[in-house]
Amino acid sequence: MLQIAARHLEKITVFDVSGDIDLASSPELRKALLRELRELRMPRVVLNLKDVHYIDSSGVASLVEGLKASRDVGSRLVLFGLNSAVREVLQLSKLVKIFEITDSEEQAVAP
Amino acid sequence: MLQIAARHLEKITVFDVSGDIDLASSPELRKALLRELRELRMPRVVLNLKDVHYIDSSGVASLVEGLKASRDVGSRLVLFGLNSAVREVLQLSKLVKIFEITDSEEQAVAP
Amino acid sequence: MSQGSLLLKMELRSNPETLCVVRNALGELAQTLGFPEAECRAVVLAVDEALTNIIRHAYQGRTEQPIEASFRRIRVARDGAQKPALEIVLEDRGATVDREKLCGRKLEDVRPGGLGLHFIRESMDKVEFRRRWGRNQLRMVKLLHAAETRKEP
Amino acid sequence: MSQGSLLLKMELRSNPETLCVVRNALGELAQTLGFPEAECRAVVLAVDEALTNIIRHAYQGRTEQPIEASFRRIRVARDGAQKPALEIVLEDRGATVDREKLCGRKLEDVRPGGLGLHFIRESMDKVEFRRRWGRNQLRMVKLLHAAETRKEP
Ligand SMILES: Nc1ncnc2c1ncn2[C@@H]1O[C@H](COP(=O)(O)OP(=O)(O)O)[C@@H](O)[C@H]1O
Numbered sequence: 162m163l164q165i166a167a168r169h170l171e172k173i174t175v176f177d178v179s180g181d182i183d184l185a186s187s188p189e190l191r192k193a194l195l196r197e198l199r200e201l202r203m204p205r206v207v208l209n210l211k212d213v214h215y216i217d218s219s220g221v222a223s224l225v226e227g228l229k230a231s232r233d234v235g236s237r238l239v240l241f242g243l244n245s246a247v248r249e250v251l252q253l254s255k256l257v258k259i260f261e262i263t264d265s266e267e268q269a270v271a272p
Numbered sequence: 273m274l275q276i277a278a279r280h281l282e283k284i285t286v287f288d289v290s291g292d293i294d295l296a297s298s299p300e301l302r303k304a305l306l307r308e309l310r311e312l313r314m315p316r317v318v319l320n321l322k323d324v325h326y327i328d329s330s331g332v333a334s335l336v337e338g339l340k341a342s343r344d345v346g347s348r349l350v351l352f353g354l355n356s357a358v359r360e361v362l363q364l365s366k367l368v369k370i371f372e373i374t375d376s377e378e379q380a381v382a383p
Numbered sequence: 384m385s386q387g388s389l390l391l392k393m394e395l396r397s398n399p400e401t402l403c404v405v406r407n408a409l410g411e412l413a414q415t416l417g418f419p420e421a422e423c424r425a426v427v428l429a430v431d432e433a434l435t436n437i438i439r440h441a442y443q444g445r446t447e448q449p450i451e452a453s454f455r456r457i458r459v460a461r462d463g464a465q466k467p468a469l470e471i472v473l474e475d476r477g478a479t480v481d482r483e484k485l486c487g488r489k490l491e492d493v494r495p496g497g498l499g500l501h502f503i504r505e506s507m508d509k510v511e512f513r514r515r516w517g518r519n520q521l522r523m524v525k526l527l528h529a530a531e532t533r534k535e536p
Numbered sequence: 537m538s539q540g541s542l543l544l545k546m547e548l549r550s551n552p553e554t555l556c557v558v559r560n561a562l563g564e565l566a567q568t569l570g571f572p573e574a575e576c577r578a579v580v581l582a583v584d585e586a587l588t589n590i591i592r593h594a595y596q597g598r599t600e601q602p603i604e605a606s607f608r609r610i611r612v613a614r615d616g617a618q619k620p621a622l623e624i625v626l627e628d629r630g631a632t633v634d635r636e637k638l639c640g641r642k643l644e645d646v647r648p649g650g651l652g653l654h655f656i657r658e659s660m661d662k663v664e665f666r667r668r669w670g671r672n673q674l675r676m677v678k679l680l681h682a683a684e685t686r687k688e689p
């Protein structure tokens with residue numbers, strides 16, 4: 162079961178995501194990302210993936226959609242806290258390079 | 273998969289147990305306990321159950337066998353670090369009272 | 384018995400190493416159905432104990448023997464209403480269960496063994512054994528109390 | 537195809553909620569067989585992706601449709617020796633797979649979708665599709681390299 166909790170800093174939304182991101186749950190992540198980026202035009206959206214222990218191609222697709230939306234509206238999508246399972250899958254997808262990934266939340270929200 | 277690591281203090285053996293204790297793994301726990309108590313006559317054996325997230329009746333049976341052995345040879349068997357899953361099962365077995373259970377390792381190895 | 388919608392069926396072998404596989408699948412299934420955490424643990428315990436008994440008693444420790452586990456969402460009549468529940472049926476082709484022995488023992492007697500049936504009965508709302516077509520069938524039902532209350536206020 | 541010793545067979549429904557149940561069971565099964573952690577994750581990913589494709593493409597998102605997953609320990613000839621391996625067969629009764637589409641796409645093209653087959657091929661040692669008796673069959677094999685080396689030095 163996926164849980165997405167939002168924290169609002171000034172001009173930044175941090176989503177603390179926990180659970181598995183798969184076919185059942187990725188639509189929820191996609192919705193949260195698109196709402197924050199396309200509708201609310203948040204200048205930066207940060208995904209805390211520390212408690213995500215599984216992601217599959219449908220999860221990666223949601224992240225790519227979020228990334229595209231952020232590019233369209235001139236916002237930034239930043240990921241941090243990737244554990245080995247998530248990192249492996251992004252590496253396998255050859256998409257690690259296109260995402261902005263930081264080591265810590267501090268870096269992810271830095272001005 | 274069950275893992276049992278032994279630490280030896282003066283006249284006390286502490287077993288750090290991790291994994292599930294079920295029909296597949298309880299014989300291993302039973303063997304470790306009986307060896308320490310019956311063969312080596314260790315005056316106190318302490319079980320650290322902090323990383324045990326599951327125990328069933330075959331696991332409880334192994335603990336009861338350890339307890340009986342400790343009584344036979346005049347040693348002590350002390351448990352600590354029980355999380356809710358383990359505690360619930362011991363409660364269900366009505367055997368919580370017959371075991372010596374402490375809150376911390378400090379108390380478990382105290383003179 | 385096989386009414387209701389099938390959630391999952393597993394064909395297993397009577398090897399102790401199978402238990403953790405079933406526990407993991409079932410824990411997740413129960414959570415998906417909306418059982419609170421402590422009830423997920425109870426359902427998992429009951430099935431683990433029942434499979435342990437099949438391996439030890441029905442098959443007398445022989446490995447590689449077939450066991451079938453099916454999980455269905457059903458509705459049962461309770462307090463004049465139809466309540467959703469999880470039905471679990473375990474089937475083996477082992478020795479006929481001796482019903483005399485199924486009554487369990489007094490817990491006051493401190494000794495290893497004899498706790499499995501007690502755990503099963505405490506964990507589930509309904510437990511029934513039957514012999515049918517040369518197979519032992521154990522049917523267990525757990526009501527989805529909490530989820531019901533949550534969804535239909 | 538059904539040689540080797542059966543470890544587990546699951547009868548599933550084409551509901552996305554089923555995926556986590558299968559992942560949990562399989563993760564535990566792979567660990568029990570001796571696969572190192574990263575390979576357990578790879579096998580779980582491959583099966584999750586294959587089931588996702590069955591749900592989305594073969595059944596076009598329709599839920600409650602039947603899927604069968606079987607897991608066997610087999611031996612395959614490799615480098616002149618017989619190596620132990622895990623064989624996974626997934627079967628569905630959905631639309632016939634269009635083999636043209638199964639080749640996948642170039643990853644350079646940044647867009648959502650089209651990664652599943654790539655993940656499956658990268659994660660497993662052998663991947664075969666076939667249509668048989670009105671069913672789609674996907675057979676995947678993962679060699680138990682590490683365990684082999686450990687047990688037979
Ligand atoms: N599936 C079964 N098939 C045959 N006999 C069983 C089965 N389950 C339980 N029994 C009988 O019931 C008794 C009590 O079972 P249980 O409470 O689980 O304790 P234990 O298995 O430790 O003896 C067993 O000793 C056995 O004789």
Ligand SMILES: Nc1ncnc2c1ncn2[C@@H]1O[C@H](COP(=O)(O)OP(=O)(O)O)[C@@H](O)[C@H]1O
Nearest residue numbers: 589590593594633637638649650651652653654
């Ligand atoms: N089980 C299947 N049944 C039918 N068609 C499939 C199946 N798996 C894959 N396909 C076809 O192969 C294409 C590529 O699949 P995949 O790499 O998993 O990416 P995606 O599912 O995101 O399109 C799919 O779009 C679909 O046309």
